[in-house]
Amino acid sequence: FLHRANDGAACVAHALAVVPLAPLAGRSGWPMSECQKVGQDLSVDVTVAHYDIVGGVREDSSLHKAVDAFKARISLASSGQHVVWTLRICFEDKAWSLQKRFSDVAHLHDILRRRLAGVPELPPKSTVRQFSMDYLEARKASLQRYLQQTFKRRDVMNMAEAQAFVALAEYVPNFRHPKCSEPIQTAEVREAKFGVVSFAYDPNSGVLVLGASDMSWSSRMDTKLTNIKLPWEPAAPNLPLSHMSLWRQSPAGLKFEMQAISRYTSVISSCAFMARPEGVGTCLCGLNDGSVGYLHASGGGGVRMPPETLPLLKHTAGVAAIVADSSEQRLFSASRDKSLMVYDMKRQQLAYEVRTPTATTCMHYCQEKKQLFCGMTSGSVVVYDAACSPIQFASIIPEMGPDSGLSPILALDFDTVAGVLFTASAAGLTIWTVRSSSASSWGRKVGVLDVQAKPTSILWASSSRELLVGFSTGSVVVFDIDLGAASYA
Numbered sequence: 008f009l010h011r012a013n014d015g016a017a018c019v020a021h022a023l024a025v026v027p028l029a030p031l032a033g034r035s036g037w038p039m040s041e042c043q044k045v046g047q048d049l050s051v052d053v054t055v056a057h058y059d060i061v062g063g064v065r066e067d068s069s070l071h072k073a074v075d076a077f078k079a080r081i082s083l084a085s086s087g088q089h090v091v092w093t094l095r096i097c098f099e100d101k102a103w104s105l106q107k108r109f110s111d112v113a114h115l116h117d118i119l120r121r122r123l124a125g126v127p128e129l130p131p132k133s134t135v136r137q138f139s140m141d142y143l144e145a146r147k148a149s150l151q152r153y154l155q156q157t158f159k160r161r162d163v164m165n166m167a168e169a170q171a172f173v174a175l176a177e178y179v180p181n182f183r184h185p186k187c188s189e190p191i192q193t194a195e196v197r198e199a200k201f202g203v204v205s206f207a208y209d210p211n212s213g214v215l216v217l218g219a220s221d222m223s224w225s226s227r228m229d230t231k232l233t234n235i236k237l238p239w240e241p242a243a244p245n246l247p248l249s250h251m252s253l254w255r256q257s258p259a260g261l262k263f264e265m266q267a268i269s270r271y272t273s274v275i276s277s278c279a280f281m282a283r284p285e286g287v288g289t290c291l292c293g294l295n296d297g298s299v300g301y302l303h304a305s306g307g308g309g310v311r312m313p314p315e316t317l318p319l320l321k322h323t324a325g326v327a328a329i330v331a332d333s334s335e336q337r338l339f340s341a342s343r344d345k346s347l348m349v350y351d352m353k354r355q356q357l358a359y360e361v362r363t364p365t366a367t368t369c370m371h372y373c374q375e376k377k378q379l380f381c382g383m384t385s386g387s388v389v390v391y392d393a394a395c396s397p398i399q400f401a402s403i404i405p406e407m408g409p410d411s412g413l414s415p416i417l418a419l420d421f422d423t424v425a426g427v428l429f430t431a432s433a434a435g436l437t438i439w440t441v442r443s444s445s446a447s448s449w450g451r452k453v454g455v456l457d458v459q460a461k462p463t464s465i466l467w468a469s470s471s472r473e474l475l476v477g478f479s480t481g482s483v484v485v486f487d488i489d490l491g492a493a494s495y496a
Contacts, residue, residue, distance in 0.1 A: 043188055043471055044188065044471050044473060044487060044494060044495075045188060045189075045190060045468075045471060045473055045485045045494070045495045046161070046165040046188060046189065046485065046494060046495035047164075047165060047188060047189070048161065049098075049161070049164040049165070049170075049175075050098070050099075051096065051097070051098050051158050051164060051173055051175075052096070052097040052098075052155070052158075053094055053095070053096055053097075053151075053154040053155060053158045053173060054094070054095045054097075054151055054154075054155070055092055055093070055094060055095075055147050055150055055151040055154070056093045056094065056095040056104060057093050058090050058091065058092050058093065058143055058146075058147060059090070059091050059093070060088060060089075060090055060091075060138055061088070061089060061090075061091050062088040062089055088138070089108065090108070090109070090138070090143065090146075091106050091107070091108060092106070092107050092108070092109070092112075092147075092150065093105070093106055094106075094107055094154070094173075096173045096174070096178075098173075098175065098178075098179060099179075101178060101179060103174070103178045105173070105174060107172075109132060109150075111172070112129065112150070112153075112154070113129060113132060115168060115169065115172050116129045118166075118168050119157070119163060119166075119168075119169075120459060121459065121460065121480050121482070122166070122459065122460070122478070122480065122482045122484060122496050123160075123162055123163070123459055123484065123493055123496055124435075124456075124457040124458050124459040124493070125457055125492075126157065126459075127153050127156040127157055128153070129153055130146065130149040130150055130153060157169075158173070160492075160493075161487075161492075161493075161494045161495070162484070162485075162492070162493035162494050162495055162496050163496075165494070165495045165496060166496050170182075193260075193261045194261040194262060194263060196215065196217065196254055196263050198217060198219045198252070200219070200221075200250075201219035201220050201221050201222065201249060201250065202219060202220065202221075202222040203217055203218070203219050204218055204219065204220050204222075204249075204275055204276070204277075205217075205218040205275065205276070205277045205278040205292070206218065206278055207278045207279050207280040207290075208280070209280045209282055209288065211282065212282060212286070212288055212304070213255055213256030213257075213258075214253065214254070214255060214256070214280055214288055214290070214304055215253075215254040215255075215256065215263055216251065216252075216253060216254075216278045216279070216280050216290040216291075216292075216302075217251070217252045217254065217278070218249065218251050218275035218276075218277065218278040218292045219249060219250055219251075219252070219275070220248060220249035220274045220275050221248050221249065221274070227248055227274070230246050230247075230248055231248075233246055234246055234272060245272055246272070247270035247271060247272060248271065248272055248273060248274050249270070249271050249273065249274050249275040249294075250268050250269060250270040250271065250275075251268070251269050251271070251275060251278065251290060251292040251300060251302055252265055252267070252268040252269075253265070253266045253267045253268070253290050253302055253304060254266065255304075266304075266308050267302060267306060267307065267308050267309060267310075267311055268309070268310050268311065269300060269302050269310075269311045269314040269315070270310065270314055271292075271294055271300055271314050273294040273295045273296040273298075274294070274295040274325075275292045275293065275294060275295075275300075276292075276293045276294070276295060276325060276326055276327060276328070277292065277293045277326070277327070277328050277329050278290070278291065278292045278293075278329075279291045279292075279329045279330055279331040279338070280331065281331035281332075281333050281336070281338065281352060282333040283333070283336070287303065287304060287305040288304040288305075289301055289302070289303055289304065289352070290302040290303075290304060291317075291329055291331065291338060292329075293325075293326030293327070293328065293329040293340060294316070294325070294326055295325040295326070296325065297321050297322035297323060297324060297325060297326060297342060298316040298317070298320065298321055298322075298326070299316060299317045299320055299326060299329060299338070299340055299350075300314055300315065300316050300317075301315055301316065301317055302315070317338075317350060317355070318355055318356070319355075319356050319357050320340065320348060320350050320357055322340070322342035322344060322346055322348065323342070323344045323346070324342045324343040324344035324346075325342060325343055326340055326341070326342050327341050327342055327343050327366065327367050327368055327369070328340075328341050328367055328368065328369050328370040328381075329341070329370070330370045330371065330372040330379070331372070332372055332374070332393070333374075334374060336351070336352040336353045337349055337350060337351055337352060337358065338350040338352055339370060339372065339379060341363065341367035341370055341381060342366075342367070343366045343367075344366070345362055345363050345364075345365065345366055345367075346360055346361075346362060346363070347360065347361045347362070347363050347367065347381065347391075348360045349361075349396075349397065349398065358396070358397075359396075359397045361391075361397060361398060363381060363383065363389060364383065364385065364387075364389060364403065365383045365384050365385040365387075366383065366384045367381045367382065367383060367384075368382045368383065368384055368415050368416050368417065369381075369382040369416060369417065369418055369419055370382070371419050371420060371421055372393070373421050373423055375423045376423060376443075377392065377393045377394035378390055378391065378392065378393060378401070378421075378443075378448075379391040379393045379398060380419055380421055380428065382415070382416025382417070382418070382419050382430065383415070383416060384415040384416075385413060385415070386412075386413020386414055386415060386416060386432060387403050387404060387405060387406075387413065387416075388403070388404045388416060388419060388428065388430060388439075388450075389402075389403050389404075390402045390403070390404065390441070390448055390450075392448075401443070401447060401448045402447055402448045402449050402450065404428065404439055404441070404449075404450035405450070405452070413432070413434070414432035414433045414434040415432060415433075416430050416431070416432055417431050417432055417433070417461070417462055417463065418430075418431040418462060418463065418464050418465040419431065419465065420465050420466055420467045421441070421467075422467050422469055424469065425440075425469075426440060426441045426442060426443075427439065427440055427441070427453075427467075428440075428441050428450060429465055429467055429474060430465075431458075431462035431464075431465045431476060432462070433461050433462075435455055435456055435457050435458050436455065436456040436457075436458060436462070436465070436474065436476065436486065437452060437454070437455050437456075438452070438453050438454035438455070438456075438488070439451060439452055439453065440453050454488075454491060456474075456486055456491065456492070456493075458476070458478070458484075459478075460478040460479055460480045460482075461478065461479040462476050462477065462478055462479075463477050463478060463479055464476070464477040465477075472487070472488050472489055473485050473486060473487055473488065473494070474486040474488060482496060483496075484496045
């Protein structure tokens with residue numbers, strides 16, 4: 008799988024294991040079967056053995072005594088009298104002890120809260136330090152309860168920060184040796200100027216398309232003002248706000264080399280790659296000015312000047328999402344003006360246009376079932392039957408009005424074999440079963456997964472029945488659908 012980041016990096020990772028294909032399983036009635044999951048099943052027991060009050064008052068002067076006494080009572084001070092907690096760690100047949108301050112636990116808690124949902128509440132940190140026996144015993148019990156609830160979770164124990172907190176690599180030999188289920192980074196493609204906002208990868212041809220835009224609001228405004236043609240200038244500067252680059256994979260492995268690049272004065276919103284029967288593909292990108300840029304994979308290298316856009320395809324608002332149908336050589340382009348255009352790549356002309364109930368945020372095309380799924384700002388997903396021309400409205404999931412109060416759909420994916428739809432919004436991840444008949448189709452909600460941050464992308468791994476979700480915080484979390492919870496982060 009690939010993961011994009013706004014700092015300009017696109018990381019390529021893969022699991023070393025070859026996992027067998029298996030039918031879906033879980034709470035929605037899918038048949039269960041054993042399969043390899045991402046990460047490890049680590050059983051660690053963490054208990055608070057005892058505590059010690061360290062750091063006394065110096066005897067050298069009355070002023071130092073007063074200062075040390077003040078520091079000892081204020082928890083925000085880094086020095087002074089404080090409590091050190093001795094933790095007992097048990098893993099398999101080994102056990103060891105670690106000394107931690109409460110600030111160490113709070114630092115780990117902040118990391119967990121940014122990545123995972125449903126993290127237990129950390130005992131509150133008091134502003135004024137207290138050292139009474141009753142207070143410290145109550146503190147010990149609440150801290151132990153928090154640590155045991157936290158470290159029994161599979162997703163927490165698969166985080167490098169949690170493993171470092173309990174020092175697994177230091178006390179367990181061979182722990183950091185690569186495991187067959189551990190994903191490892193095998194390549195990195197880095198944009199030199201802009202942040203990656205979208206990408207498309209075709210494993211058959213080894214083509215990687217990266218869409219990168221200027222992520223700085225002030226920089227974009229400065230570029231737009233600079234591009235304004237003044238009366239005494241012969242031409243506008245036309246400085247780029249984004250660019251689409253074509254990278255080709257080396258036959259020797261996961262090494263990518265940039266082949267060509269097209270620069271645009273408008274921001275890129277999404278990318279797609281359309282394969283062709285003759286082996287020559289086309290890189291496509293939706294632009295904020297309503298047009299769609301393209302780049303032939305068989306063309307020359309370097310910077311393509313001037314950048315080309317598809318003729319006769321122009322939305323009245325910015326393009327929100329594009330998807331390619333390589334078998335029929337057609338492009339689906341949706342914009343914020345509620346228009347969905349279908350473009351014929353063979354004839355290089357607009358085939359037809361349909362109107363969506365609300366503005367589209369993202370799209371997914373199922374090649375096998377000829378179905379187009381459009382995520383809406385209303386929080387619903389509109390399903391179109393793309394087997395006919397023009398495409399026909401099939402259903403809306405869920406069947407609610409535009410003012411339903413649901414969060415906009417940010418990403419979606421569809422499992423063709425089981426007919427399961429996965430949607431991501433700020434409210435969480437939702438799982439739907441989608442059924443179709445000759446006349447219509449419908450969907451039923453079968454599960455909801457809570458998230459802590461805003462999801463940006465989603466990918467269903469049918470071989471392991473896991474959902475890979477990228478978040479705005481830069482993290483990727485794996486959700487085990489069988490368990491209905493996160494399993495790797």
